[in-house]
Amino acid sequence: MSDSLNMRDAVLMRELNRLKEEGLYRDPACVEGAQGPRVEIGGTRYLCFCSNNYLSLANHPEVAEAARRAIDRYGWGSGASRLVSGTMRLHRRIEEELASFKKAEAAILFATGYMANLGVISALAGMGDAVIIDTLDHASIIDGCRLSGARLRVYPHRNMEALERILRSESGARRRLVITDTIFSMDGDLAPLGDIVSLARRHGAWVMADEAHATGVLGAQGRGAAELLGVEEGIDISLGTLSKALGGEGGFVTGSAALVDSLRNRARSFIYTTAPPPAVCAAGLAALEIVRREPGRRAALLRTADALREGLDGMGLDTMGSSHHIIPLLVGEAEQAVRVSRALRERGILAPAIRPPTVPRGTSRLRLTVMADHTGDDIRALLEAVARIAEEGVLR
Numbered sequence: 286m287s288d289s290l291n292m293r294d295a296v297l298m299r300e301l302n303r304l305k306e307e308g309l310y311r312d313p314a315c316v317e318g319a320q321g322p323r324v325e326i327g328g329t330r331y332l333c334f335c336s337n338n339y340l341s342l343a344n345h346p347e348v349a350e351a352a353r354r355a356i357d358r359y360g361w362g363s364g365a366s367r368l369v370s371g372t373m374r375l376h377r378r379i380e381e382e383l384a385s386f387k388k389a390e391a392a393i394l395f396a397t398g399y400m401a402n403l404g405v406i407s408a409l410a411g412m413g414d415a416v417i418i419d420t421l422d423h424a425s426i427i428d429g430c431r432l433s434g435a436r437l438r439v440y441p442h443r444n445m446e447a448l449e450r451i452l453r454s455e456s457g458a459r460r461r462l463v464i465t466d467t468i469f470s471m472d473g474d475l476a477p478l479g480d481i482v483s484l485a486r487r488h489g490a491w492v493m494a495d496e497a498h499a500t501g502v503l504g505a506q507g508r509g510a511a512e513l514l515g516v517e518e519g520i521d522i523s524l525g526t527l528s529k530a531l532g533g534e535g536g537f538v539t540g541s542a543a544l545v546d547s548l549r550n551r552a553r554s555f556i557y558t559t560a561p562p563p564a565v566c567a568a569g570l571a572a573l574e575i576v577r578r579e580p581g582r583r584a585a586l587l588r589t590a591d592a593l594r595e596g597l598d599g600m601g602l603d604t605m606g607s608s609h610h611i612i613p614l615l616v617g618e619a620e621q622a623v624r625v626s627r628a629l630r631e632r633g634i635l636a637p638a639i640r641p642p643t644v645p646r647g648t649s650r651l652r653l654t655v656m657a658d659h660t661g662d663d664i665r666a667l668l669e670a671v672a673r674i675a676e677e678g679v680l681r
């Protein structure tokens with residue numbers, strides 16, 4: 286390696302060391318077998334409370350079998366962009382199924398939810414427009430807004446007075462797009478979708494709802510938080526993922542036929558990338574079928590989450606007003622959150638610390654998530670470990 290490369294590495298190492306000093310360094314663990322409530326890392330088994338595999342579909346036999354059958358029939362790769370020769374029968378089928386599931390006119394599939402947010406926001410908003418977001422919206426929304434070139438306006442978390450002020454002050458914008466997570470990914474609380482929809486209506490703005498963590502989980506049919514809150518009619522653009530509760534990979538957007546047609550023609554993260562492998566669509570279709578057929582799966586998940594939250598609240602711990610399957614356990618400083626996470630890991634429980642820049646400084650936390658396959662014993666084991674750690678003074 287040349288001297289100048291070594292110099293560059295020395296600079297990078299200094300930056301990495303700074304991250305380590307601040308407790309912000311990340312070094313992902315490697316899971317050996319399949320995903321599920323129990324995972325193996327470095328020869329040790331852990332109870333996993335940090336996966337978004339909420340409905341335990343990531344390793345469901347029907348889902349895996351659907352992917353295998355699709356590989357036998359269609360091979361692995363798609364070979365080209367959707368707009369060239371990459372649109373295959375299963376891409377069409379999953380888009381039809383997603384539209385039907387969401388009771389929308391049409392749906393469009395992206396390779397990931399991240400790419401869906403980049404593509405949708407930058408296709409629908411640009412110079413002269415205003416994109417208006419909650420301060421806790423997901424990074425992919427923020428990145429999409431930045432990429433769009435529209436004016437980025439941010440309101441404090443769930444603050445509807447601030448949203449209304451921004452809507453008023455942006456009355457000169459060509460187009461105003463309000464974008465929110467529906468259940469916030471790191472806080473587990475719900476967006477006030479009813480208020481957002483009525484404010485947006487009053488001011489002639491568009492509403493985009495990111496249901497990444499709600500798809501398959503919330504609402505009687507699992508369509509998301511907008512279904513749960515009865516406001517689906519008011520959402521112009523609904524985004525979901527196949528990557529969380531549905532246990533696979535992919536992002537999708539549902540809405541009017543004109544919206545979807547427009548995204549097919551203008552969303553750069555849809556156009557300038559290779560279509561997802563057909564087997565990914567087959568797995569998504571199988572997962573969707575299970576979501577429709579087994580409402581008991583999401584009911585079990587939410588019951589388990591309630592039991593965990595009640596246990597933590599009962600110990601006087603701060604679960605930050607979360608209401609469903611994402612349960613933050615507030616710690617505070619990043620280093621302290623890392624210590625708590627390490628102490629849990631020593632007790633056989635996997636729950637990494639969530640630190641800045643993912644969450645604001647001083648609000649580092651453990652983000653506990655449950656899966657449909659977690660048992661009552663699993664929850665008791667976690668609560669027991671948390672109680673021990675609290676006694677030892679690691680968790681204030």
Ligand SMILES: *Cc1c(COP(=O)(O)O)cnc(C)c1O
Pocket residue numbers: 397398399400402423425426466470495497498526527528534535536
């Ligand atoms: C995870 C997430 C995404 C990205 O979805 P992927 O399919 O994992 O890329 C988008 N929005 C929100 C709110 C998320 O939590």
